[in-house]
Amino acid sequence: MGYRERSWWGWGHADEALDDAACRRLAERALRPWMPIDGSVIPLPFDPLLGPPRLIPPSIMEETFLADSMSRASHAYGKAFRDVVRALHGELPNPPDLVCMPRTVHDIVAALDWAEAAGAAVVPYGGGTSVVGGVEYRGDRPWVSLDMSRLNRIAEIDDVNRAVRVQAGVFGPALEEALRPHDLTLRHLPQSFEFSTVGGWLATRSGGHYATGPTRIDAFVEALRVITPQGPVESPRVPSSGAGPDPNALFLGSEGALGVIVEAWLRVQKRPSERASAAMSFPVYLEAVAAAKNIVQAGLRPANCRLLDPVEAMLNAGAQDGQARLMLGFEGADASLLLGAVEICRAHGGTDAEKGESRGFREAFLKAPYTRDALVRLGLVVETVETACTWSRFEALHAAVLAAAQAAAPTGVAVVTCRFTHVYPDGPAPYFTIITPGRRGAEVAIWDEIKAAVSDAIADNGGTITHHHAVGRDHRPWYDNERSPLYQDALRAAKRTLDPRGILNPGVLV
Amino acid sequence: MGYRERSWWGWGHADEALDDAACRRLAERALRPWMPIDGSVIPLPFDPLLGPPRLIPPSIMEETFLADSMSRASHAYGKAFRDVVRALHGELPNPPDLVCMPRTVHDIVAALDWAEAAGAAVVPYGGGTSVVGGVEYRGDRPWVSLDMSRLNRIAEIDDVNRAVRVQAGVFGPALEEALRPHDLTLRHLPQSFEFSTVGGWLATRSGGHYATGPTRIDAFVEALRVITPQGPVESPRVPSSGAGPDPNALFLGSEGALGVIVEAWLRVQKRPSERASAAMSFPVYLEAVAAAKNIVQAGLRPANCRLLDPVEAMLNAGAQDGQARLMLGFEGADASLLLGAVEICRAHGGTDAEKGESRGFREAFLKAPYTRDALVRLGLVVETVETACTWSRFEALHAAVLAAAQAAAPTGVAVVTCRFTHVYPDGPAPYFTIITPGRRGAEVAIWDEIKAAVSDAIADNGGTITHHHAVGRDHRPWYDNERSPLYQDALRAAKRTLDPRGILNPGVLV
Incomplete structure (x- = not known):
C-alpha cells in the first residue's frame, strides 16, 4: 500500500471523502425524502x-x-x-x-x-x-x-502467552497485519480502528466492536509503560495480580493528563475459526431490548449483539419493514451458542430478518464517518452520543434523549436513531445518532445546545456521560458531576505528583 | 442456626477446631509416614x-x-x-x-x-x-x-439488572442466603467465604473459587461507597463507563488505607442449572500444564480448571497413582463445552481419573484451614504462598519455589505442593502449600525465612507477590519492588488527600 494522504479537516483518507457531486447525490437519494436541505454543499x-x-x-x-x-x-x-x-x-x-x-x-x-x-x-x-x-x-x-505515530514498533509477539508488546503509536491495521501471520488478533475494533492508535485506545479506554466479554481495551492490558514529566512508570507483566490497586487503572482513561503511554503488553487471541450469525426482526422494540437483556443475562456471550431501533435499522441496515433488528454473532468455541440466543429472540416475538440486508453493515460502519463529513458539507448537524445505563433505566433514558434532542433542535426536527454497541448483564450501552438541519455559521452553537440537553437527559436518567468516547473537554461538566469531588481531588493529587507543572493536556481530567 | 463462637486464636468456629485427640490421630494416620514429628500437641x-x-x-x-x-x-x-x-x-x-x-x-x-x-x-x-x-x-x-460486621444489611436485590446493594460487613453465607430465593448468586467463593465479608473481599481484591471468567471480586463491582476521613466517595452505578480512570479501581485493593468501604452494588447472576465436570489424570505434569493452557487459550471458560501437581493430588484428592490431576467443571450455558476441554486433555496424555476421588475436594477445601491449625498444634510450619505468572515462566518459577522452600527449611525437608487456583490465557495462578517441621518457639522465624526465600524466587521468576491474598504488611517489601516508585508516590498523594493525618491502616499500601 502506498502512502495515502490524511484529510486535515475531516475523517480518514483525503481521497475517500465524498466529492461535491457525491454529496449532492447523497442529498438527492438519501436525504431529501426526510430532511429539509437546500442541496448546497459547503466548499x-x-x-x-x-x-x-x-x-x-x-x-x-x-x-x-x-x-x-x-x-x-x-x-x-x-x-x-x-x-x-x-x-x-x-x-x-x-x-x-x-x-x-x-x-x-x-x-x-x-x-x-x-x-x-x-x-x-x-x-x-x-x-x-x-x-x-x-x-x-x-x-x-x-x-x-x-x-506518537512514529513510535510505531511492534516489539515482540509472544505466541506462547498470547501477548504482544507494542509501542503506543501503532495504528490498528498495522497491529493486526503483524499478528495475522501468527494467526493471532487483538480483536479490538473501535470504529476509528483504521485511524487510531494503541496509545489512543489505552488513554481513552476505547470500546471495541464486540458486544460482550473482553471488549474494552482495558481487558487486554497486561502491562503499561508510561512517561511522566517526573519519570517512567511501569507495571509488571503478569496475567493478573491482587497487589494493591490495579496500577494500570490509573493511566487507562487518563487521556494524556497523567503521563504519555509509550508501550504496552496487550493480550491477543487466536483468530476465531468458526462464526455463526443471525439477524432477527422485532415488531416491538422493547421486546427486542428484553431479548438482548435475556441473552446476555443467560450467560451467552455474543460477539455481536447489535440492537438497531427501527429508524437505525432503516437507515443503516436497509430494513424496509419498520421493525427493529437484532444482529447476533457468535465466534470460536461459542458458535454453538447461537441457537440458544435465537430461541430467546423467538420468545420475544423475533423472526428471521431478510437474509443479507445487514451484510454491508461492517463496511458501512467503518465508512460512516466519511458519510458524516458529507452530511456536514450538506449543512446538516450530525453527531453521535453514547452512554451506558442499567436495563431498567433504558426505556426512560431513550425517551428522554429523543425528546431532548428534538426540543433543542432549532427547527424542532431531529432524527434520532439508537443502537446498542455493547450489552452487559446489568445494562446496555446505547449509541445515538442525531441529525438535524443546521444554519450556516451556527452549526457549532446548534450542536452544543443539543449536546448539553441530551447530556443532561442522560445524566438525569442514570446514564454515564461516556461509555467509550472518553471525556476530553466536551464532557467535563457532566464528568465532574458524575464523580465524587474527593475522587477528583485524589486524581488531582496524583496529577500534581506526576506532572507538577501541569503541562500534560491541561483542561482534561482535573 | 444458633450462634457459634468464633475461635479467637485460630480459624473459623471454635467448635470445629480439631481437639487434642483428633490432632494425634491426624499425626498417626496422615503425617507420620512422611513428616518427622514427635506427636506432641501444643496446648x-x-x-x-x-x-x-x-x-x-x-x-x-x-x-x-x-x-x-x-x-x-x-x-x-x-x-x-x-x-x-x-x-x-x-x-x-x-x-x-x-x-x-x-x-x-x-x-x-x-x-x-x-x-x-x-x-x-x-x-x-x-x-x-x-x-x-x-x-x-x-x-x-x-x-x-x-x-465492620454490624454493617450487615442487604439493602436491595435488583432482579431486573441482576445486582445487589450490600453493606460491607455482610459475610459470604448471609449474602448467598439472601440471594437464593431470587435464584441468584454472587458466585464469588474465596476459601475464606464463610468467615470473610464483602468489604474484606473488595478491600483485598479477593479471588473467587472459579478458575476463569469473572472471578476476582473486581469483576462484580458496579459501584462503591467509601468513607474517608475527608468525607464520602461514591461511584456511579452503571454497567460500564469510559469516563476517566475507573474510580472503583482506586479503592479495590486499597486494604483500608484510603478509606473504609461501607457499601457496594455488586453484579449477581442466575444460579447455574447445568453442570458438567471431569477429572483427568496425567502421567506427565508439564503436559497437564499445557492442557490447562490450551483449554483456556481455546476460549473455553471452565468454572473449575484446578490442576493439582502429583503431591497435591495425593494429599488433597486421594490420588494413589502419583499422577497429576486436572479437575474440570463447566456450568450453565457452557456445560456443553466440557467435551472440547476433555479432548484437549487427551491430546496431552490425559485419561479419566477414578470417579469420585475428588468428590470431597470442595469440603476439604473449606475445611483445610482447620486442618492447618491442627498441623500447627502438631509443631509443623504450614502455610501457603500464591502468585500468577505467564505460562512460559511457570516451569522455572515452580522449580525455584520448591528449591527455595527446601533450602530455607532448617531441616532441608519441606513438602511443597502446587495447584492452579485460576488460569488465564496468558498464565496460571499457582498456589503452593509448604509444610516443614518446626521448632518450638522458632516457628515464626522459620516461616519468615522460608517466606522471604520463596517470595524472592517468585519475584526473580516473573511472578507477582500476590494473586489474591493481598499485600498487607507481610508482602510490602516485594510489592514495593514490583511497582514503580512514581506509582507509589501517586498512591501516597491520593492517601494524603483522603486521609491527611494517616490514621487508616498505617503500614499498609504506602
Whole structure:
C-alpha cells in the first residue's frame, strides 16, 4: 500500500471523502425524502495558512518538530462534528504552535523536559480521532501536539502467552497485519480502528466492536509503560495480580493528563475459526431490548449483539419493514451458542430478518464517518452520543434523549436513531445518532445546545456521560458531576505528583 | 442456626477446631509416614488477659466500642500461620486498644473523627481472615480495630439488572442466603467465604473459587461507597463507563488505607442449572500444564480448571497413582463445552481419573484451614504462598519455589505442593502449600525465612507477590519492588488527600 494522504479537516483518507457531486447525490437519494436541505454543499477549505508559532523548537532536536501550517492545522482538532465544521469554515484560532513527532522514548523525555522549561502545554496525540475535544487545547499557553505515530514498533509477539508488546503509536491495521501471520488478533475494533492508535485506545479506554466479554481495551492490558514529566512508570507483566490497586487503572482513561503511554503488553487471541450469525426482526422494540437483556443475562456471550431501533435499522441496515433488528454473532468455541440466543429472540416475538440486508453493515460502519463529513458539507448537524445505563433505566433514558434532542433542535426536527454497541448483564450501552438541519455559521452553537440537553437527559436518567468516547473537554461538566469531588481531588493529587507543572493536556481530567 | 463462637486464636468456629485427640490421630494416620514429628500437641491457649487500653472511647458512642481482653485479642491478628502460632503461644504484644463496632455509616464517620483527634490509628476489619498481616497494626500509636460486621444489611436485590446493594460487613453465607430465593448468586467463593465479608473481599481484591471468567471480586463491582476521613466517595452505578480512570479501581485493593468501604452494588447472576465436570489424570505434569493452557487459550471458560501437581493430588484428592490431576467443571450455558476441554486433555496424555476421588475436594477445601491449625498444634510450619505468572515462566518459577522452600527449611525437608487456583490465557495462578517441621518457639522465624526465600524466587521468576491474598504488611517489601516508585508516590498523594493525618491502616499500601 502506498502512502495515502490524511484529510486535515475531516475523517480518514483525503481521497475517500465524498466529492461535491457525491454529496449532492447523497442529498438527492438519501436525504431529501426526510430532511429539509437546500442541496448546497459547503466548499472544501483552502489549505490553511497560520500565524507564526509562539515557540521555537529546541535546536538539538529540531528535526523532531514540525512548524508548517498544514501540520499544525491537522493537529488542531479531533474529528467530532464540531471539529469538522470548524475546519471546513477555516476556523483555527488556537492551533498547536508546534507538532512534535518523537521517534524514541528518549525524544519524549527530552520534549517534556523542554516543554516544562518553555512553559508550553503538551497534548498527546495518537490518531487524532477524538470526538470529545481530547486533542484540542483551549487554554492560553503556547502548546505542542505530541504526535506518537512514529513510535510505531511492534516489539515482540509472544505466541506462547498470547501477548504482544507494542509501542503506543501503532495504528490498528498495522497491529493486526503483524499478528495475522501468527494467526493471532487483538480483536479490538473501535470504529476509528483504521485511524487510531494503541496509545489512543489505552488513554481513552476505547470500546471495541464486540458486544460482550473482553471488549474494552482495558481487558487486554497486561502491562503499561508510561512517561511522566517526573519519570517512567511501569507495571509488571503478569496475567493478573491482587497487589494493591490495579496500577494500570490509573493511566487507562487518563487521556494524556497523567503521563504519555509509550508501550504496552496487550493480550491477543487466536483468530476465531468458526462464526455463526443471525439477524432477527422485532415488531416491538422493547421486546427486542428484553431479548438482548435475556441473552446476555443467560450467560451467552455474543460477539455481536447489535440492537438497531427501527429508524437505525432503516437507515443503516436497509430494513424496509419498520421493525427493529437484532444482529447476533457468535465466534470460536461459542458458535454453538447461537441457537440458544435465537430461541430467546423467538420468545420475544423475533423472526428471521431478510437474509443479507445487514451484510454491508461492517463496511458501512467503518465508512460512516466519511458519510458524516458529507452530511456536514450538506449543512446538516450530525453527531453521535453514547452512554451506558442499567436495563431498567433504558426505556426512560431513550425517551428522554429523543425528546431532548428534538426540543433543542432549532427547527424542532431531529432524527434520532439508537443502537446498542455493547450489552452487559446489568445494562446496555446505547449509541445515538442525531441529525438535524443546521444554519450556516451556527452549526457549532446548534450542536452544543443539543449536546448539553441530551447530556443532561442522560445524566438525569442514570446514564454515564461516556461509555467509550472518553471525556476530553466536551464532557467535563457532566464528568465532574458524575464523580465524587474527593475522587477528583485524589486524581488531582496524583496529577500534581506526576506532572507538577501541569503541562500534560491541561483542561482534561482535573 | 444458633450462634457459634468464633475461635479467637485460630480459624473459623471454635467448635470445629480439631481437639487434642483428633490432632494425634491426624499425626498417626496422615503425617507420620512422611513428616518427622514427635506427636506432641501444643496446648490450646488460655483466654487472654491484656493490659489496659491506651484509649478511652468517646462517651457519646461508648456502646460502639469494646475494650475487653477477648474482643481485643481476637482482633489482634489475621489468620496466617504466623498469626495462629503466635496466638497459640499467647504472644499478643500489640493488640488493639479498642474494638469499634459501628452500626451505621454515621458511626464510622464519628469514629474516624474521634480517632483523628485522639491520634489513634484505625485498622478496618472485615472477617479478620487476612493471611498477610492486613489487620495487625505494627506501629507505636494506640489503635482501634474497626470491625465492620454490624454493617450487615442487604439493602436491595435488583432482579431486573441482576445486582445487589450490600453493606460491607455482610459475610459470604448471609449474602448467598439472601440471594437464593431470587435464584441468584454472587458466585464469588474465596476459601475464606464463610468467615470473610464483602468489604474484606473488595478491600483485598479477593479471588473467587472459579478458575476463569469473572472471578476476582473486581469483576462484580458496579459501584462503591467509601468513607474517608475527608468525607464520602461514591461511584456511579452503571454497567460500564469510559469516563476517566475507573474510580472503583482506586479503592479495590486499597486494604483500608484510603478509606473504609461501607457499601457496594455488586453484579449477581442466575444460579447455574447445568453442570458438567471431569477429572483427568496425567502421567506427565508439564503436559497437564499445557492442557490447562490450551483449554483456556481455546476460549473455553471452565468454572473449575484446578490442576493439582502429583503431591497435591495425593494429599488433597486421594490420588494413589502419583499422577497429576486436572479437575474440570463447566456450568450453565457452557456445560456443553466440557467435551472440547476433555479432548484437549487427551491430546496431552490425559485419561479419566477414578470417579469420585475428588468428590470431597470442595469440603476439604473449606475445611483445610482447620486442618492447618491442627498441623500447627502438631509443631509443623504450614502455610501457603500464591502468585500468577505467564505460562512460559511457570516451569522455572515452580522449580525455584520448591528449591527455595527446601533450602530455607532448617531441616532441608519441606513438602511443597502446587495447584492452579485460576488460569488465564496468558498464565496460571499457582498456589503452593509448604509444610516443614518446626521448632518450638522458632516457628515464626522459620516461616519468615522460608517466606522471604520463596517470595524472592517468585519475584526473580516473573511472578507477582500476590494473586489474591493481598499485600498487607507481610508482602510490602516485594510489592514495593514490583511497582514503580512514581506509582507509589501517586498512591501516597491520593492517601494524603483522603486521609491527611494517616490514621487508616498505617503500614499498609504506602
